[in-house]
Amino acid sequence: MNTKLFLYTLHLADNALILAQRNAEWTGHGPVLEQDIAITNISLDLLGQARNFYQYAASLYNGFSDEEKEVVDRYVPRLWKEYNRELQEDDLAFLRDEHQYLNLLITELPKGDWAQSVLRQYFFSAFQVELYQQVQQSELVQLSAIAEKAIKEVQYHLRWSGEWVIRLGDGTEESHSRMVNALGELWMYTGEMFEAAPYELVDVASLKEQWLAKVEKVLREASLEHSKQTWMQNGGKRGRHTEHLGYLLAEMQYLQRAYPNATW
């Protein structure tokens, strides 16, 4: 149970961290100043959630027995083992290798154009709202507290991204065609959210119906239609990632790997 909780906490943390990193790529490149700030805010919200989860995961690990440490050993950063000190949040965020990350594939895809970024945010936030509600009601005390704090942020992300999906989908010919493209790119990555991994402590499959109802309502309003294909990508939750994650990590982890234990 403890080791599952550790992995599940890592999964929640990785989702938030990787999407935060992706959205942060818009910093200084947003379509207009106000939206540049908006998506950077969302990125910072997600980073804050990730920190809470990583801190908790690190404290769980530090309290583990040797047998428990053995079970999750392959998810612990190799480089940290040479440090001879307790595990910390930054070690988990910045020193793990690609296959040790348990985030959903949808969070690591390139940010693409604005349509792709807001649609991805919308799909993810719609899922996160449902998920955090479940976590909040669960008996996982610490996770429930983090979820309770985060859910207000996520509700705003959902509202913000949902309005962009409608605005672009129901906008000009060009904005509509960009949304159609984004939908084509992203739809096959939505299925993974609802396929349970062995360590998952919330029944994600049961969230699918509400998620789909919510998403289809917004897509209708945006004059968009998702594909009927049922084949979905997966693997991220088990550490099998797209080729994009490696590049993201290379940039994100550069400093901690070049200057171990750097702080500022």
Added chain:
Amino acid sequence: MNLAITKHYYGDYGDKEQAANSNDSPKSEARSVDLPPPGESKGAEWPLWEVFIRSKQGLDHKHVGSLHAADAQMAIENARDVYTRRQEGVSIWVVESKHIHASNPDEAESFYEPANDKVYRHPTFYDLPDEVKHM
């Protein structure tokens, strides 16, 4: 030769079309430029809005600045993100700037200076009872 290849670079942010359209310049050069093409500054098409924030219940809304947005809804959301990030507010008003009518600076003399020598308009000639507070 016209090659139609979609190649994702790390950090792509939707400038591929621009690069593709400017066939006369080398692609690598077009990619390195972050500016929108001339005459297509996207923000300029959105109207300007004035933002008013109430910092706490009971106080009035104060003008804090302006921003660009496509409609009132977006203006309120932008104001939330731009002007209330550090707990500045509990309520937001937005007004499209074109609806604000201002006095003319050229008329400042006739507008404001006549009040300068009329000190009796200030409520300073009354004796306030001690019991009255907050005056």
